[in-house]
Amino acid sequence: MNLAIVGSGYVGLVTGACFAEVGHQVICVDNDLKKVHSLQDGHIPIYEPGLEELVKKNVAAGRLSFTASIGDAVAVSKVIFIAVPTPPQPDGSVDLSFVEGVAREIAVHIKEEYRIVVDKSTVPVKTGEKVAQTISRYNPGADIDVVSNPEFLREGSAVEDLMKPDRIVVGVSSNRAVGPMKEIYTPFNAPIMITDLNSAELIKHASNSFLSLKISYINAVAAICEASGANIERVADGMGADKRIGRAFLNAGIGYGGSCFPKDISxxxxxxEELGYDFRLLKEVETINRDQKERFLKKIREALWVLRHKKIGVLGLAFKGNTDDVRSSVAIAVIQQLVAEGAEVRAYDPKAMDKARSLVPEVKMVAQAEDVADGADALLVLTEWTEFKSLPWLAIKKRMLSPLLFDGRNLLNPDEMRSLGFTYTSVGR
Ligand SMILES: NC(=O)c1ccc[n+]([C@@H]2O[C@H](COP(=O)([O-])OP(=O)(O)OC[C@H]3O[C@@H](n4cnc5c(N)ncnc54)[C@H](O)[C@@H]3O)[C@@H](O)[C@H]2O)c1
Structure with missing residues (x-):
């Protein structure tokens, strides 16, 4: 089927490449001309395992192309996906101006043929209704259906998540859209759940909020572990073995970040609130998440006493492992606080240094992980990159001024680190 994806970022580009991979004809649109040109030249603007190969393969096969023109894409595509940003506003509500702007643009380009406009961006419940009203207002004759098809991919494994999804949620306001949506997704061999528009939108917000809740829950339990001498990993294993609970998202650390959870929960x-319900439970999830970062900083302050002029080495800048995304990364927030208190920070991340530079301009980025240790008073692990586990830790310790190691992601083995001579602190163990 001929498909258009408006917005060629983490969601749009990966979705476009995966749709092309299963045989659809896909045009990815973006209003960032630089991005479009670089995609046309074969450069992938984000790091996502497997994405570059997939894009190249499908461009070469003639199934995937890039343009800055929504008009060109709408003219030839039966289904148009919207995958533009939905950033937070200062009061926590969503800035829907990107979605609204794209809806208006799509509207003016729709001619007499039937079109399905699919919202893939994460949006508050009732946005689909607004998108349909907007398109009808700017093009009263447009023959359209609006569909909500939230995306559940995880950065770092986005290609795999899209190719092998747990489920596909399709919220419709008319049965006419069901057939084409099933046709698009049948090659992915996953359960397709057809709902109404509002339920589909709620499924996404309710899911991300629930995952954030799991993280804050285990972080709260980690605080009890620290106070009681229990080990959060044993506790999480014991809890997670219960199928009703599950082990995923029960990893204690310095809290959730990234471009989705913080904004989606708020x-x-x-x-x-607008619908008349005070979701106090989720407000507490946010508070625990903020506290978690503070609790980590407190441990560092307690150990170092004074932060001014202390040399701190940092491993990890991305909001989690396997991605170069630093949007709302807790690692960046921790570094910014340390710098504000006068510490001198050196940092390394396998993929995210370029994107982090402008957020922490005071930080010296180094070419090798081990280099963060030179003359350091303390070393922090802030992102769970697997490769950090196998660093030459003894050699690293020898390069440090004092062997303080703070593992904010419980990535390393406490016994091993202590036997190497580190004063090792992690979260809840
Ligand atoms: N990143 C994730 O892990 C993830 C997962 C699930 C859902 N989502 C949701 O998907 C949406 C997109 O997120 P993302 O991370 O892909 O964002 P992104 O910032 O990586 O990409 C968005 C793209 O849209 C483009 N864009 C903005 N306005 C445009 C316009 N008017 N016309 C054409 N292109 C335009 C931008 O230039 C950018 O390339 C958000 O609602 C997000 O919450 C993200």
């Missing part, structure tokens, strides 16, 4: 709180 959007869900906000839309709930």
């Amino acid at each position: 959007a869900f709180i906000r839309i709930s």
Whole structure:
């Protein structure tokens, strides 16, 4: 089927490449001309395992192309996906101006043929209704259906998640859209759940908020572990072995970050408020998440006493492992606080240094992980990159001024690190 994806970022580009991979004809649109030109030249603007190969293969096969023109894409595509940003506003609500702007642009380009406009961006419940009204207002004759098809990919394994999804949620307001949506997704061999528009939108916000809740829950339990001498990993294993609970998202650390969880949970709180429900449970999830970062910083301050002029080495800048995304990364927030208190920070990340530079201009980025240790008073692990586990830790310790190691992601083995001579601190163990 001929498909257009408006917005060629983490979601749009990966979705476009995966749709092309299963045989659809896909045009990815973006209003960032630089991005479009670089994609046309074969450069992939984000790091995502497997993406570069997939894009190249499908461009070469003639199934995937890039343009800055929504008009060109709408003219030939039966289904148009919207995958533009939905960033937070200062009050926690969602800035829907990107979605609204794209809806208006799509509207003016729709001619007499039937079109399906699919919202893939994460949006508050009732946005689909607004998108349909907007298109009808700017093009009263447009023959369209609006569909909500939230995306559940995880950065770092986005290609795999898209190719092998747990489920595909399709919210419709008319049965006419069901057939084409099933045709698009049948090659992915996953359950397709057809719902109404509002339920599909709620499924996304409710899911991301629930995952954030799991993280804050285990972080709260980690605080009890620290106070009681229990080990959070044993506790999480014991809890997670229960199928009703599950082990995923029960890893204690310095809290969740990234471009989705923080904004989606505050959007869900906000839309709930507008609908007359005070979602106190989720407000507490946010508070625990903020506290978690503070609790980590407190451990560093307690150990180092004074931060001014202390040399601190940092491993990890991305909001999680396997991605170069630093949007709302807790690692960046921790570094910014350390710098504000006068510490001198050196940092390394396998993929995210370029994107982090402008957020922490005071930080010296180094070419090798081990180099963060030179003359350091303390070393922090802030992102769970697997490769950090196998660093030459003894050699690293020898390069440090004092062997303080703070593992904010519980990535390393405490016994091993202590036997190497580190004063090792992690979260809840
Ligand atoms: N990143 C994730 O892991 C993830 C997962 C699931 C859902 N989502 C949701 O998907 C949406 C997109 O997220 P993302 O991470 O891909 O964002 P992104 O910032 O990586 O990409 C968005 C793209 O849209 C483009 N864009 C903005 N306005 C445009 C316009 N008017 N016309 C054409 N292109 C335009 C931008 O230039 C950018 O390339 C958000 O609602 C997000 O919450 C993200």
